Amino acid sequence: MSDPMQVLITGATSGIGKQLALDYAAEGHHVVACGRNQQALSELEQRYPEHIAGQVLDMTNAQETVQALRAYSNVDVVILVAGLCEYLDVDNFSADLFARVFDVNVVGTMRCVEGLLPNLRAGSKLVIVGSTARLLPFTKAQAYGGSKAALHYITQSLQVDLAERGIKVLSVSPGFVETPMTQQNDFEMPMQVSVEFASNSIRRGIAKNKVDITFPRTFGWFLKFASRLPQSWQLALSRRFKQAS
Template identity: 50%
Template structure:
């Protein structure tokens, strides 16, 4: 039985991935901070083992993950907070970076020594890192940092035969996006997101961006002059 370790499994995409991999016969280590939600996952499928800890705390993360290894690791924990009217809130930015960037790094610190050749690690970023979006300074920056780290790490881990996949979702209907107060074009369900991710990982893809049309539009936008990117981004969000 293959084992997958998933962070952010207490809700959203991570929760759906945990359920779907368990249904496929994988042994799932479902990580998150909400013990009640993780226990509910275990109740739905006995192949799911809940593991509660805070990825932003390095010592706690090292201790929690020390006993574990896996053929597949999906680092999915994330959060989103927006700046308003260009006012930079340093504490808000630090919170977002701590969860979205430092959290996955803490997990990699703890897990990489145990991973064997042939293992694959997926880091869940966002298509928001491709273009500048209003109010998304903290979120976009955290995901852009994660994307660079993933691409660079893939080069260094090639000699150990450990694969790295960067996952770039568009808008997905989750408790996190439920708080958004703007239109979310081409939004998809967590079930659809899980399918895109699992299919891409099964094929060993280095990058998995979805939904395809939305991701393609953002990639095309990213090669335009900055002034035009900003003009389009404002209207895309509206």
């Protein structure tokens, strides 16, 4: 095994973030697991007391988030996983829903970057987890997909601006992953994968310094191809998806 790394993960109390924390710890790396649920963090610490340290973190609190993360130096890999999904009912349109989703997925993620960036150094990796939902105009996903599209653009822009500092910025775009969040969905989720599959895909991509980590491969390829079609074709395809759901 390579030398142990210091890995900081947000959203580490459930889903993909939790599995990443467990897998990195099992490999002997030192993990800072961040999340809002103190009990869940304590359970992670108990499973790997020598390798996992919990950090209570609420990304909607700007001052506390920046202050808490500013304390961590010598971090080799930062994986910003934490996110929120709410679906829009256009018959009861709510701008507040957009505010909630964007405050966590975009602004909250950038609060983490603000807190951590001053301590990142050449060779550090900043990994931002988005979603393949950014690729097509899916029904009811205006807030969620819009936030992930914004996050992907920001990630690409950071790739440009941080290259001269030697900081690698990697973008992750999962398809449907079996997590507590997706369990609330009431529609078909094609090619859904497990959190173990997601963690393996992300960790392999990080190890290879892939700037675009999209999985599962076939689903990601299909959506990327569809996103390059004329807009009228994309809309027609998305309407077909809506009718089938």
